[in-house]
Amino acid sequence: MSIYTALTVPTQFVEANGICFAYRRFGKKAGVPLLFFMHFTGTMDHWDPALTDGFAQDREVILFNNAGISSSSGEVPTSIEEMAQHAAAFIDALGVKNLDALGFSLGGLIAQQFTIDRPDLVRKLILVGTGPRSGEGMASLTPEAQEIFGAKYDPADELWLRVFFTPSKQSQAAGRKYLERQRARKQNRDPLSNEKVAPAQVAALQKWGAPAKDPYAYLKKITQPTLVVNGSNDVIVYTVNSFILQQNLPNAQLILYPDSNHGAQYQYPELFVEHVTQFLKG
């Protein structure tokens, strides 16, 4: 068992492709590590410790900031393909030869591309709150996302109460608990993403989401067992995109949770850890 938890694990650095990648690696040194791909504008500190510590009971967990994000150097590229290439360079620099990948939202797009580029590396794939190329409402930020990301919050991180949770009392209460967990790391937190991150990531999202002919055909290339997870009412990447992923991936299971938005896995962290653990052991 690792002596570190999500709150205490130090940030380490590794260089690849001229970029100094910040990462954190902890958990039980057994089996295949689980690599996390972060969402729009997020840093390593945006992962819920209930998830990362939960998974770290059984396996190594690897968090990282991709190029240009927070404590990593370099520039954020404007395509998912380049983001996936950076991630592969990072993993090669770590010397990891086999992993399970969990991508959330924007991170789910990168995880798909990463799996297609480097099928040798990926044993199983978990896609959370994400969608396919040319998915429904993915040609730009959804109207709901534009409104939510455009508003002001005090404190600023209450943004995530609206991005990740539904307006229901139960969901908002779960959101407050997520914020507490996410704020609990006090030392050596990641700096927030700078002002160049969001525009580059939006450009990448829009290229991925642009209408195309036969847009879901590429999913046939992902033959790894895949678990697709989302909330019932995701207004950031519409829930139907998770159904489309499952219907077009060759070997995918879908789980949708009740009364939940883009961050269903943070609303039901124990259940999510159980479901993913079950999927990874199978």
Place this chain on the structure above:
Amino acid sequence: MSIYTALTVPTQFVEANGICFAYRRFGKKAGVPLLFFMHFTGTMDHWDPALTDGFAQDREVILFNNAGISSSSGEVPTSIEEMAQHAAAFIDALGVKNLDALGFSLGGLIAQQFTIDRPDLVRKLILVGTGPRSGEGMASLTPEAQEIFGAKYDPADELWLRVFFTPSKQSQAAGRKYLERQRARKQNRDPLSNEKVAPAQVAALQKWGAPAKDPYAYLKKITQPTLVVNGSNDVIVYTVNSFILQQNLPNAQLILYPDSNHGAQYQYPELFVEHVTQFLKG
């Protein structure tokens, strides 16, 4: 722990509404029993022992033949509403005051109606391979179902290899194992349904599936926690109907399994028992 298993539990009888209902009840006498609602033309022997014995480890399992089916007396009614009323009369006659309900296919329609009629009885609901009123392709048997149920099989129960499983090698191999399990009870099997069952059940299915205005509004009446489960490629009750159920039920989780048809729960029996057990304990 009950001394009986799915293979040895005797058929018992109870009278209600002038009908003599055949049922089997076994498993651990703890907590809330789990009541099973059977599919089109099926009898108690069509339940997979891997499921019923799996659930019986933790709870009582109640199987029954509804009115006019197999070893139960009476006539099969031509509406889901009347089938649900018969089921409620049966449960009242047993004196059961609180249960979890699992309905498969036609049984899922009856379980929905039963829950709406008798919310006092139902704690949690599991809907497998089923759909909402006026669901997609539910105004009649689907073209695939008409072809599959219209063909001849030797032995006759190989019908279920096509109804419940996909054509893939893996799915068909799982189907053969299901058939072995389902055939394993040798003594005191239920007689097969007579020739009056299918036409009456089809009439009931068609009334349920007929187009209607605002057809999914009734689902708001089912406030119990609900788990919706289906295969990725259900050709009998199209998979999208499970997504529609989840999207319109107030408190529903959805699980879709990969490479599977109408009988996904028989293809992945251990995983299904784990998922449902998790849901029931929550």
